[in-house]
Amino acid sequence: MNEWIQAIINVFTNPTFYKSTLTQSTPLILAALGGVFSETTGVVNIALEGIMLMGAFGGVMGSYFTGNPWYGLALGTFFGVAMAALHAWASIKYGADQIISGTALILLAQGITGFALVELFGQPGSTDLVRSIPLVDLGSFKQVPFVGVIFGNLSPFVYIAFASVAFGWILIYKTKLGLRMRSVGNNPEAADTLGVNVYNVRYFGVIMSGFFAALGGAYLSIGELGQFTTNMTNGRGFIALAAMIIGNWNPVGAMSASLLFGGATAFNNQLQSQSVLNLSTNTQYIFGMIPYIITLIVVGGLIGKSRAPSADGVPYIKE
Amino acid sequence: MDKNVDYSKYAVVMKGITKRFPGVLANDRVDLFVKKGEIHAIVGENGAGKTTLMSQLYGLIKPDDGKIYINGVEAQINDPNDAISAKIGMVHQHFMLVDRLSVVENIVLGQEPVRGPFFALNRARKEIKDLSKKFGLIVDPDSIIEDMPVGMQQRVEIIKVLYRGAEILVLDEPTAVLTPQETNELFEVLKSLKSQGKTIIFITHKLNEVMAITESVTVMRLGKVTGVVKTSQTSSKELANMMVGREVLLTVEKNSAHPGDEILQVKDLVVKENRGIEAVRGLSLNVRSGEIVGIAGVAGNGQTELTEAMTGLRKVESGKIIFKGQDITGFSPKKRREMGMGHIPEDRLKHGLIKTFPIYYNFILGEHDDPKFSDGVFLKIEDIRKFSENLVKRFDVRPPKIDLLGMNLSGGNQQKVIVAREIAFDPALMIVSQPTRGLDVGAIEFIHKTLISMRDKGIGILLISMELEEIFSLSDRILTIYEGQIMGEVRPENTTTEEVGLMMAGHRLEDLHQEA
Numbered sequence: 001m002n003e004w005i006q007a008i009i010n011v012f013t014n015p016t017f018y019k020s021t022l023t024q025s026t027p028l029i030l031a032a033l034g035g036v037f038s039e040t041t042g043v044v045n046i047a048l049e050g051i052m053l054m055g056a057f058g059g060v061m062g063s064y065f066t067g068n069p070w071y072g073l074a075l076g077t078f079f080g081v082a083m084a085a086l087h088a089w090a091s092i093k094y095g096a097d098q099i100i101s102g103t104a105l106i107l108l109a110q111g112i113t114g115f116a117l118v119e120l121f122g123q124p125g126s127t128d129l130v131r132s133i134p135l136v137d138l139g140s141f142k143q144v145p146f147v148g149v150i151f152g153n154l155s156p157f158v159y160i161a162f163a164s165v166a167f168g169w170i171l172i173y174k175t176k177l178g179l180r181m182r183s184v185g186n187n188p189e190a191a192d193t194l195g196v197n198v199y200n201v202r203y204f205g206v207i208m209s210g211f212f213a214a215l216g217g218a219y220l221s222i223g224e225l226g227q228f229t230t231n232m233t234n235g236r237g238f239i240a241l242a243a244m245i246i247g248n249w250n251p252v253g254a255m256s257a258s259l260l261f262g263g264a265t266a267f268n269n270q271l272q273s274q275s276v277l278n279l280s281t282n283t284q285y286i287f288g289m290i291p292y293i294i295t296l297i298v299v300g301g302l303i304g305k306s307r308a309p310s311a312d313g314v315p316y317i318k319e
Numbered sequence: 320m321d322k323n324v325d326y327s328k329y330a331v332v333m334k335g336i337t338k339r340f341p342g343v344l345a346n347d348r349v350d351l352f353v354k355k356g357e358i359h360a361i362v363g364e365n366g367a368g369k370t371t372l373m374s375q376l377y378g379l380i381k382p383d384d385g386k387i388y389i390n391g392v393e394a395q396i397n398d399p400n401d402a403i404s405a406k407i408g409m410v411h412q413h414f415m416l417v418d419r420l421s422v423v424e425n426i427v428l429g430q431e432p433v434r435g436p437f438f439a440l441n442r443a444r445k446e447i448k449d450l451s452k453k454f455g456l457i458v459d460p461d462s463i464i465e466d467m468p469v470g471m472q473q474r475v476e477i478i479k480v481l482y483r484g485a486e487i488l489v490l491d492e493p494t495a496v497l498t499p500q501e502t503n504e505l506f507e508v509l510k511s512l513k514s515q516g517k518t519i520i521f522i523t524h525k526l527n528e529v530m531a532i533t534e535s536v537t538v539m540r541l542g543k544v545t546g547v548v549k550t551s552q553t554s555s556k557e558l559a560n561m562m563v564g565r566e567v568l569l570t571v572e573k574n575s576a577h578p579g580d581e582i583l584q585v586k587d588l589v590v591k592e593n594r595g596i597e598a599v600r601g602l603s604l605n606v607r608s609g610e611i612v613g614i615a616g617v618a619g620n621g622q623t624e625l626t627e628a629m630t631g632l633r634k635v636e637s638g639k640i641i642f643k644g645q646d647i648t649g650f651s652p653k654k655r656r657e658m659g660m661g662h663i664p665e666d667r668l669k670h671g672l673i674k675t676f677p678i679y680y681n682f683i684l685g686e687h688d689d690p691k692f693s694d695g696v697f698l699k700i701e702d703i704r705k706f707s708e709n710l711v712k713r714f715d716v717r718p719p720k721i722d723l724l725g726m727n728l729s730g731g732n733q734q735k736v737i738v739a740r741e742i743a744f745d746p747a748l749m750i751v752s753q754p755t756r757g758l759d760v761g762a763i764e765f766i767h768k769t770l771i772s773m774r775d776k777g778i779g780i781l782l783i784s785m786e787l788e789e790i791f792s793l794s795d796r797i798l799t800i801y802e803g804q805i806m807g808e809v810r811p812e813n814t815t816t817e818e819v820g821l822m823m824a825g826h827r828l829e830d831l832h833q834e835a
């Protein structure tokens with residue numbers, strides 16, 4: 001028992017845990033924010049997972065062909081926006097079932113990335129290493145004990161993620177476009193009678209969701225590593241959906257929930273690496289479930305407290 | 320031809336408007352003339368096409384044929400934006416409010432004041448306060464719509480229209496959901512709007528309201544205009560006959576009741592409302608078979624919670640509900656239904672009907688596993704359809720097409736579908752809330768007669784209604800509810816509306832008798 005307490009204390013007193021929380025949360029924050037944008041306008045977007053995957057792949061592809069990771073980022077977000085536009089087109093223009101359209105896009109993304117991986121890089125599994133987006137080096141600040149280790153050398157994606165949350169919150173709650181987004185997501189008919197163009201506002205929300213989710217995906221590939229591997233999103237799109245729900249469809253809430261999940265993953269990774277515990281490989285699988293168990297407990301505890309926009313997932317068809 | 324006619328004294332002229340829905344001619348060459356600055360009523364049976372006509376004026380749907388002139392000039396109204404530019408505003412029969420947003424947000428939506436890139440909330444709030452003052456429509460700009468009573472929500476709808484600078488206001492059955500007090504307040508507002516030069520089109524089924532505040536009336540029936548009269552030259556009775564095309568009884572005739580055994584007993588019931596405050600506070604009552612017990616009261620005094628508790632939709636804090644001698648306090652709604660408790664809910668769209676289901680499915684809601692309709696696995700569609708064809712005829716649902724979706728029925732016909740279903744399943748006790756809300760005089764007459772004949776067949780009926788007239792003409796006993804408690808029991812033949820009105824305002828019957 002004592003070695004467990006010791007191990008946990010070790011984790012929490014080590015700045016690496018906090019840094020890892022930030023980096024683990026970053027893709028979740030971005031994707032969850034994407035979900036908030038889409039669902040605030042009333043379109044369910046379970047395709048986040050697929051969009052992230054396309055963002056990740058586009059990032060590596062762009063960086064590979066141009067040698068410039070920023071072009072990679074541009075290509076990745078373009079792919080994400082294109083995927084989202086497909087979802088918007090099917091579900092807004094044609095009133096398609098949004099779950100089916102979203103599922104189709106996830107499968108499509110897995111197919112495209114799997115195929116292109118082999119076509120372009122000649123092998124399944126993973127791409128060559130490409131240049132990744134350079135970290136933000138804070139110079140001598142790195143020497144400051146503890147916080148220097150956490151913030152001294154972070155990916156710009158981390159900053160982008162938090163800035164995006166602020167941007168999203170202000171847009172949704174403090175601008176007239178945001179008011180229209182919320183009205184269209186709750187009662188499109190009422191918005192329509194006031195001359196608000198329900199379709200345009202929904203297109204905007206869904207396309208923004210593609211942009212942010214793809215940013216989150218690109219971080220996974222060209223944020224630190226510089227490589228794409230098959231299915232590298234590994235369910236993060238779904239965790240992001242959970243974060244969005246737990247965060248009550250609010251950018252700040254979604255961010256907090258993402259930090260919780262990111263923290264759980266970081267904790268789990270750090271704990272496993274504590275040598276005092278001497279864990280077998282098999283128990284590590286059990287540890288791997290920690291973030292998901294937390295999801296279930298938190299979601300369970302929040303039932304009835306978190307409310308989706310009233311018209312979330314309901315196509316709007318005139319006349 | 321119309322070019323030569325001078326329409327300039329009319330705020331609205333609709334000429335030869337025709338609108339066809341699949342299988343229904345909703346408007347058939349309708350003409351409507353509304354003078355500037357008048358209050359003009361449109362009356363007509365459920366499904367006569369009133370809402371459809373107004374939806375075309377507001378650009379929500381497009382006429383198949385016909386022309387619209389605003390202030391004498393032909394107008395192209397293709398969408399609500401065009402209507403708003405033409406200074407037309409509409410308060411819809413089913414409110415168009417975003418219930419999670421605040422009053423301010425709802426009012427300015429679509430025409431938001433901005434400061435730089437931001438929505439200027441403070442300026443919006445101020446503009447709304449000014450408007451509320453100017454027209455005597457007091458609301459709290461920061462309340463959230465879903466927390467407000469309907470009367471308040473309606474004020475928000477009216478301010479919304481005025482905020483857009485509307486000169487022509489369309490109000491589609493604005494009083495259907497209001498209490499008598501709220502209706503009076505609304506009328507004051509309408510009079511003040513009129514004195515400021517606004518033109519008002521007012522749709523209602525309550526003919527006394529037509530007589531009280533309008534100048535002229537257009538009567539519609541089955542999609543056509545059947546009469547245009549000046550209010551001063553007509554009467555409720557004449558209007559009713561014009562609407563329905565026959566003599567209508569404005570009050571039902573009934574014989575005295577022959578009540579049997581006690582079928583429902585409520586003892587010291589306590590029920591909380593959503594925010595956790597006690598809404599029903601130690602209420603007791605009983606209903607015998609073969610009698611109608613009316614509950615009179617101003618909306619919001621616990622009626623909703625009382626009905627929900629009795630039908631099993633809401634938790635009971637303490638007290639007992641005994642039905643057919645059995646304590647059913649903890650029973651599920653399904654179990655209560657199986658025991659023979661029928662229910663006509665007050666909110667037809669929320670609890671009464673599934674909007675996206677055709678009529679014939681709506682007719683078997685709650686009875687879907689009855690062997691008449693199901694063999695245990697599959698529904699017997701043919702039998703269900705036959706049953707439905709019958710009901711539609713018996714209850715005169717219009718149009719009589721059982722494939723029509725719930726949402727495509729006019730408001731009054733949705734209500735008929737619910738009443739028909741509940742009566743058809745042959746209950747022993749009926750909990751009836753606002754059974755005639757939004758119904759036309761002919762349909763009211765029909766439903767009142769039906770309720771009386773159910774009573775005469777030995778069914779116990781608990782009637783909850785905000786309409787005092789309805790309570791008086793149907794009930795054998797009247798209980799008045801105030802803040803979740805019964806103020807007293809009277810018989811309609813031994814009391815007056817004043818006495819019940821005083822109890823509705825919180826005076827106990829025994830105190831009234833002491834004073835007298």
Ligand SMILES: Nc1ncnc2c1ncn2[C@@H]1O[C@H](COP(=O)(O)OP(=O)(O)OP(=O)(O)O)[C@@H](O)[C@H]1O
Pocket residue numbers: 319340341343345363364365366367368369370371372412717718727728729730731732757
């Ligand atoms: N979208 C639609 N599709 C098909 N039929 C419709 C549609 N909207 C209305 N109708 C039909 O058109 C007719 C006129 O309906 P409308 O709602 O205008 O009646 P109303 O006079 O307003 O009645 P109420 O007093 O009950 O509100 C009805 O028969 C209705 O069923």
Ligand SMILES: [Mg+2]
Pocket residue numbers: 369370371412491729730
């Ligand atoms: Mg109507």
